[in-house]
Amino acid sequence: MHRTKTVRAAVAAAAVAIAALAAGPLAGAGAATRAATPAQARPEAPSRSGRTDGFPVSLPSQGGTVVVPSRPDRILSLSPSATQMLYAIGAGKQVVGVDKYSTYPPDAPRTKFTGGETNAEGYLPLHPDLVLMAFPSGTVVKQLTLLHIPVLVLPPASGLAQADQQVHELGRATGHVAQAGQVVASFMADVHKEAASAGGAGRGKTYYIELSPDYYTATSRTFIGAELSLFGMKDIADPAGRGTGYPQISAEYVLHANPYYVFLADTVCCSATPASFGHRPGFSALSAVRDHRVVGVNDSVASQWGPHTVESFVGLIARLLRR
């Protein structure tokens, strides 16, 4: 007898569950939408970008707006590229911490942070008043927003113009608008001068840039691809990059495309060398292997779009082509 009772109780509870189901998503969705646009909830005076210190400054980030209320003097940069930009525009003195991958400039105050933390609490002992990130994890941006710490997300640039745009944004965020303008102008001049110095030696030459030994690569719609496009070079991965600038191709694809140049940007992570590349099955037939045009480069050239990395990579390619 009591068994039927239990069944009835269970069925009643199931009915409660269904009722909760109907109400749940609506309530949840509302909460999520509210939380997603916290910066817009606080009306702030519009920024006057004409003045060097026109704080508060509103900046676009992740499809929303971030407000930097006053000139930050405790910046935490969790992106090696942003670190390079900050020091280039003269905001280095305002930096209190950089992530462990920010190796340039060498005297930047490195921390153990990777920038991929899912909990923002660890950043608090540094008392940051501006956090810069490239790849925020989980809900860390939301957590920082709850803590009233502005966080600016600067994702990997899709080209040099976007990298310059980020320098301008950092200029506004840190109160160095004029210096940012100068840095961008001289950077572009330098980069184009280097590209011109190759005298068209790279025009039409195909290349494959390897990001990992399992054939992850970059197309010309990335900053590294844009740097090589300056020389008129052509990326073999362009037809493969549907919807992503960093597709995975295959050994067969590389063999079929037979690139003129091979750049190995997995020398640090995965110990790739021109010799080991040439020893992969069938790769001895590649013209780049036969004619010694496989070049090992530091992994950072494909993961950092700061002015220092870009200029040194462009310089390296120019020297290679001038040979």
Place this chain on the structure above:
Amino acid sequence: MSLTARAGAGARAGTGPEDRAAPASLAGPVTRVPGRLALPDESKALPLQPARLRARHVVPAVAFLLVAATASLVTGPAGLSPLGVVEEVASKLPLLHVHSPLGPTGSVVVWQLRMPEMVLGLLVGAVLAVSGASYQGVFLNPLADPYLLGVASGAGLGATLAIVSGAGTGSATSTVPPAAFAGAVVAVGATFALSRSRHGRSAASLLLAGIAVAAFFTAVQTFLMQEHSSIELQAIYTWLLGGLSTAGWSQVLLVLPYIAASSAVLLCARRLLDTMSVGDEEAMALGLSVRHARLVVIGAATLGTAAAVSVSGLIGFVGIIVPHAIRLLAGPSYRRLVPLSLLYGGGFLVLADVVARTALSPQEVPLGVVTAFLGAPFFLVVLRQSRKLT
């Protein structure tokens, strides 16, 4: 079905008689093995008493939960003093006139970061453990876990879709939970729809349909991951490995109704689970509509699991190790197992989260790694124990 039923009944050593005569002791199942063959004698020898939940089971469980919750609130890299956190919490309680020593930032850390994460851990751990226990009951299989019917693969595909379609816009954190939840419900729905064979729906056909659906959804997810870049891959992996990263209370409120309803149903069904544990035919002989009971239990466990997975990703082992640990400690009756799974499951996951956050601070270990790292060795112990039983 008969295969699973026999294996399950064997490994759990006579659950049926257990709930009738159950003076639970620490080594409960081991000592009772000889008596299993001589069932009538045993029931004569021991006074007939139901396996009720007693204070000696509940008090340690609640104490464990409180210790875990306190540990979670007072640990963190922000440099708040543990006593300060306790005073901050006390200052918000009615009737207590405690002044909090923490500033506004500390207050946000306690109430918007640590507290929601702790509560989320309690909810997710509780529902995973109780769902795991229930699955083990309805499928009569000690290895059943809450992801059995495609919840994990469906949620994984939903989360992957949300991450790749919202890439770079920052919307992923708010779209992933609903997408993962929808994916989980679709996958389990597909499992149910496909499990109807000519002979109706048996536990075995459900399991097989679940395997097929999981394989299909995982294939689609792997394809999508292949098509996208390392940045999105990192976000997907972070989600897959599981974690309680939360900001504010929105995620807690999102899953609370499902988890509360699911837990309530399973609490009500704990007697049903005891009856089902004797096997389909025996349970039917006892007057139970096994098919309907199984549907209710599986439905409730799956909804709760889907909600948990949608906010926390795939956290393995909680649904297996917690119920088995309780079986060792308090005996296999579901009348104890279900409520104790809720308490110990919540406490275990909160403690695992503390380990995940502090072991390699400031680096965080994925929560799924911690639960499996603690869970795998424990599981071997459980296996050794069950080998002794059979």
